[in-house]
Amino acid sequence: MRIEKFDAVVVGAGLSGLRAGLELSREWNVGVISKVYPVRSHSGAAQGGINAALGNRPDGKEDTPKIHAYDTVYGSDYLADQDVVMYMTEEAPRIVVEFESMGTPFSRLESGLIAQRPFGGAGFPRTCYAGDRTGHALLHTLFEQCVRQGVKFYNEYFLVDLFKADGQIAGLIALDIKTGEFVSFRAPNVILATGGFGRVYKESTNALINTGDGNGAAYRVGVPMQDMEFVQIHPTTLYGSNILISEGARGEGGLLYNSKGERFMQKYAPKAMELAPRDIVARSIQTEILEGRGFEDAYVHLDLTHLGKNRIMERLPGIREISMYFAGVDPIEKPIPILPGQHYSMGGIGTKYNGDYGETELPGLFAIGECSCLSVHGANRLGGNSLLETSVFGRYIGRTLLKKGKSISASEDSIQKAEMAALYIIEELLDKWNSNTGKKPNEIKEKMGETMNRYLSVYRNQPDMEKALKIIEGLQLDFKDINIPTTERKLNWGLIRALELRNMMDIAEATVRGAIWRKESRGAHWRTDYPTRNDKEYQVHTMIYPGEKGMEIKTKPVKLGIFETKERKY
Amino acid sequence: MKETQKFLVYRNSGEGIIRYEGYEVPLKPGYTILDALFYIQDHFDSTFAFRYSCRGAICGSCGITVDKIPDLACKTQISAVKTKRNPIGLPEFHFGEHPNWDKENEILIEPLPNMPVLKDLVVNMDNFWKFYVEVQPYFTRDYNDVAPESKQSPEEMNAIERLVYCIACGLCWACPVNATNPHYLGPMQLAKADRFLRDSRISDEHEKEILERVLKDDGVLACEKYFVCNRVCPRGVMPGTAINDIRKKMEERK
Numbered sequence: 001m002r003i004e005k006f007d008a009v010v011v012g013a014g015l016s017g018l019r020a021g022l023e024l025s026r027e028w029n030v031g032v033i034s035k036v037y038p039v040r041s042h043s044g045a046a047q048g049g050i051n052a053a054l055g056n057r058p059d060g061k062e063d064t065p066k067i068h069a070y071d072t073v074y075g076s077d078y079l080a081d082q083d084v085v086m087y088m089t090e091e092a093p094r095i096v097v098e099f100e101s102m103g104t105p106f107s108r109l110e111s112g113l114i115a116q117r118p119f120g121g122a123g124f125p126r127t128c129y130a131g132d133r134t135g136h137a138l139l140h141t142l143f144e145q146c147v148r149q150g151v152k153f154y155n156e157y158f159l160v161d162l163f164k165a166d167g168q169i170a171g172l173i174a175l176d177i178k179t180g181e182f183v184s185f186r187a188p189n190v191i192l193a194t195g196g197f198g199r200v201y202k203e204s205t206n207a208l209i210n211t212g213d214g215n216g217a218a219y220r221v222g223v224p225m226q227d228m229e230f231v232q233i234h235p236t237t238l239y240g241s242n243i244l245i246s247e248g249a250r251g252e253g254g255l256l257y258n259s260k261g262e263r264f265m266q267k268y269a270p271k272a273m274e275l276a277p278r279d280i281v282a283r284s285i286q287t288e289i290l291e292g293r294g295f296e297d298a299y300v301h302l303d304l305t306h307l308g309k310n311r312i313m314e315r316l317p318g319i320r321e322i323s324m325y326f327a328g329v330d331p332i333e334k335p336i337p338i339l340p341g342q343h344y345s346m347g348g349i350g351t352k353y354n355g356d357y358g359e360t361e362l363p364g365l366f367a368i369g370e371c372s373c374l375s376v377h378g379a380n381r382l383g384g385n386s387l388l389e390t391s392v393f394g395r396y397i398g399r400t401l402l403k404k405g406k407s408i409s410a411s412e413d414s415i416q417k418a419e420m421a422a423l424y425i426i427e428e429l430l431d432k433w434n435s436n437t438g439k440k441p442n443e444i445k446e447k448m449g450e451t452m453n454r455y456l457s458v459y460r461n462q463p464d465m466e467k468a469l470k471i472i473e474g475l476q477l478d479f480k481d482i483n484i485p486t487t488e489r490k491l492n493w494g495l496i497r498a499l500e501l502r503n504m505m506d507i508a509e510a511t512v513r514g515a516i517w518r519k520e521s522r523g524a525h526w527r528t529d530y531p532t533r534n535d536k537e538y539q540v541h542t543m544i545y546p547g548e549k550g551m552e553i554k555t556k557p558v559k560l561g562i563f564e565t566k567e568r569k570y
Numbered sequence: 571m572k573e574t575q576k577f578l579v580y581r582n583s584g585e586g587i588i589r590y591e592g593y594e595v596p597l598k599p600g601y602t603i604l605d606a607l608f609y610i611q612d613h614f615d616s617t618f619a620f621r622y623s624c625r626g627a628i629c630g631s632c633g634i635t636v637d638k639i640p641d642l643a644c645k646t647q648i649s650a651v652k653t654k655r656n657p658i659g660l661p662e663f664h665f666g667e668h669p670n671w672d673k674e675n676e677i678l679i680e681p682l683p684n685m686p687v688l689k690d691l692v693v694n695m696d697n698f699w700k701f702y703v704e705v706q707p708y709f710t711r712d713y714n715d716v717a718p719e720s721k722q723s724p725e726e727m728n729a730i731e732r733l734v735y736c737i738a739c740g741l742c743w744a745c746p747v748n749a750t751n752p753h754y755l756g757p758m759q760l761a762k763a764d765r766f767l768r769d770s771r772i773s774d775e776h777e778k779e780i781l782e783r784v785l786k787d788d789g790v791l792a793c794e795k796y797f798v799c800n801r802v803c804p805r806g807v808m809p810g811t812a813i814n815d816i817r818k819k820m821e822e823r824k
Contacts, residue, residue: 039630040631042623054717114719148710243626485617
């Protein structure tokens, strides 16, 4: 087995991973590994923008990081860790200015300053944007700067398993997709930045590569999964393909109509209307569809036609293209058919109480971006805060580690043992998959996706979720017997997708278990059998550990104390 | 609507053996070529290789050749392949012998042209990225995070808007120059240079440096104005027009 040695390894080359890699590479020997070329990462699909209280617009002059933090905490339904949120919103104006300084082509106001637009759940227009392709603009900018600095990339390497030695992280085993060889990346610091895992659901806005590879690997070395029950269902995904239709479309004035021609948000959020937070708009749309006021019982209309051709072409050209390519609808002429779909995971790799932001309980292992749970989004994320999180904490983790100095590795001997043990487990697994006679991975994946879609979407209840748990437990057993050829390792994406499913199975199970455990309604976790928030018992983070007999649920306190807990109304 | 669709697919083990394999895939409304490729991988051969990521025409992973037209697999609807308006005047791309292609009824799937095939539809893009790095398409000023940001008018921003939305998919390498000159920097790489040349925030010195890097025999001067790149680009970047603009800039500086 080939062995590569680094001071730190970053897994994932989206915005979080690139920003961490850029910072760390200034002084350390760092490898950034990614299963795709960096610019293929899902950060590039983000449309709407990145929040920062810059106050560039006259109607945003009064905005401050503190108000931004308040909106974020309020939007999180008081489950976000308030100290981390404050750090993020204070860094926000600086990180956006830094992006501009690196060359990001932001849209501009007449004054020449970065343009900002209103977004759901925000007190001021604070979402900075580059048309409706903000993620793409930021991702390419960061990649450019990484190329400039000579960041060492290992593209098309798939993270299979982490290994630890002497009680700390020691490295990871990756599959070099092009050669089909396993490679050991040894490092006393590993930063997981593997992004979202929406593909656990059948209908998701996520890229097909968003399968939680970091989450699965971290869980297998004993790191808990945190707040997995909080899954953001985006209110507006395109009917048919579930491709994201940005909140920016409503920020620019897009309106929602049911099949009776009613602007139904009047009933659900009379003040905020279409710009209420995502969980509320998603539930409203779902209710309209369930009660028979959708089109074809499946979708509602997002109408942009009144904005006119010029405004659509200027501010939402990407949305127009997507609607035309994937639904055959030109939004200049006709409303877009939309429905809610899985979009973002507030939960993720569990972090240590009172540790550095992103630090896990396993020394040397860190997690940032969507794969992590820091938790800045709590029970519901506000639009424009995810791009912000990625870059703020990518930079933060880099700076923090550099300041701490290089870590001492475990002994050579124990690293070697751990590495060989990890490799042995993988080889054994692949042998078994090759000779098994059970189901094809695809069958299991389909069933998992359908189950999550059906029982763990915007409305949840005990009997439904118990059904889901039974199904997922059955699928876990089926998965042990999957059959897939594994002898050809080179460029074998069939094999990679089976390895991805290995990660997603645990993620799905943890999501269901967390959701059953949490007997209240908070943010995106909405239970018809427990329709109110219960702060006394549940204003805590859910932590799911791998135990002797399967998943074990514990809790972690929420960092409060900056903002007083209130009822959440829009 | 038809219930199934036949495909004739280029297969290459990577060791030089090329064959064309037929597959029949059940159709669903809105099904794309990418959906069909996954169906083949899931139901016929798990080792069938192709790249993918976003399935929303923004990541640039899934460039292939469909019925002899370079395109993104994810944005091509199966039902539209035989009827859609295709770019005209493209060169003929040859990957292997497929004497039995039923043009009317079968969709022909092949890799991107002018790049070595690693396996099936997966091409080696090393040169694509190597030339990207060679152009050094990035801001060279020291970045900082101290407000306020540098200013740019909406009009100045509009001047680069078309160029910044390149997704680096490699479709433009269908250019006939790429077919014959392995050292040609390539349409994408030159368009990326133009993206910085036209940015109002660039310094004179940086502009000069970029021009020096692209104004060479295997750069701007190699372009023979076929404009194939403009026609196949899925994002409307118009690399050929960008290359012409660099030429004009060069004239101005003389």
